[in-house]
Amino acid sequence: MRIDIAVYDGVDELDVIGPAEVLRTAAGAAGFDVRLVTCDDQALVTASHGLVFVPDGHVRPDAELLLVPGGGWVARAERGAWAEVRSGRWTPLIRDAAAAGAVLAGVCTGTMLLVAAGLVTGRRATTHHDAWAELEAAGAHVVRERVVDDGDLVTCGGVTSGIDLGLWLVERFAGAALAERVADALEYRGERPSVAATRP
Numbered sequence: 001m002r003i004d005i006a007v008y009d010g011v012d013e014l015d016v017i018g019p020a021e022v023l024r025t026a027a028g029a030a031g032f033d034v035r036l037v038t039c040d041d042q043a044l045v046t047a048s049h050g051l052v053f054v055p056d057g058h059v060r061p062d063a064e065l066l067l068v069p070g071g072g073w074v075a076r077a078e079r080g081a082w083a084e085v086r087s088g089r090w091t092p093l094i095r096d097a098a099a100a101g102a103v104l105a106g107v108c109t110g111t112m113l114l115v116a117a118g119l120v121t122g123r124r125a126t127t128h129h130d131a132w133a134e135l136e137a138a139g140a141h142v143v144r145e146r147v148v149d150d151g152d153l154v155t156c157g158g159v160t161s162g163i164d165l166g167l168w169l170v171e172r173f174a175g176a177a178l179a180e181r182v183a184d185a186l187e188y189r190g191e192r193p194s195v196a197a198t199r200p
Contacts (some may be wrong), residue, residue: 001030001173004037004063006090006110007055013047014069014105014159019067022166025182030174035060039089046074048080059093065169066097069162070109074130078098081109085116094119098152107162108153111135111184114153125151128158147193164190 003100005020016036023034035056038045047054048071059066068090072080084090094117106114111127112134114120121139125130126148136142146156146161147168154172156165167190171179183189 001032001065002060002063003032003034003065003067004059005034005067005133006040006069006083006113007036007038007045007053008080008082008090009044009046010048010072010077010083011069012080012108012159013051014041015069015071015110015162016047018162019069019105019107019159019166019169021183022163022170022186025176025185026170029178030170032174037063040092044077048077049136055104059097061096061100063097063102064103065103066094067093067105067107067165068110068113069107070112070128073109073112073126074128081112085187088116091117101152103152103154105165107165108156108158111155114155115140119153120155123153125150125153125155126157127155130132130158145193149193161170163188164192169192 013182037059038055044052070081074080076082098119108128109131115138124143125134125140126143132142146164167179
């Protein structure tokens with residue numbers, strides 16, 4: 001399974017690293033190909049707290065899952081999710097991924113980039129608690145849980161919830177046993193989505 005994790009200047013470190021570590025820990029057993037991707041040519045990405053890392057390349061048109069982290073939204077930071085929505089750079093790529101049948105995942109305020117692409121209206125979703133009101137105003141059915149699975153849209157709450165989302169994606173696509181092994185390796189006990197049973 002080809003999994004792209006969107007990265008951009010001002011992205012929150014843990015929004016990226018939490019799910020990335022979970023998914024890459026599962027990668028060998030699950031057949032995941034997990035990449036950190038940019039929307040254009042960018043050799044280095046500087047995250048919100050100063051971590052600088054090297055992306056793996058551009059977003060792939062054939063990615064089967066596109067995970068979009070957040071960061072800087074609530075503060076309306078000059079770099080981060082708010083700035084990316086204002087620039088519009090990610091919007092067509094997110095729409096293209098959805099049109100191609102990819103599962104979309106939003107971590108924290110990364111969900112607001114999915115909102116900007118017009119993909120959350122009328123859907124069950126969550127985001128960082130400080131952005132719940134904005135998510136609701138955008139037409140989403142806000143579910144105040146750490147992970148919300150709505151079929152081809154999977155979202156999670158703030159920052160550390162990305163680890164829960166990663167574990168749920170492992171369980172959903174590669175089985176509960178592998179997700180449990182990854183959680184054991186990380187010494188982490190998170191929360192599964194209570195709405196998973198109603199996923200279309």
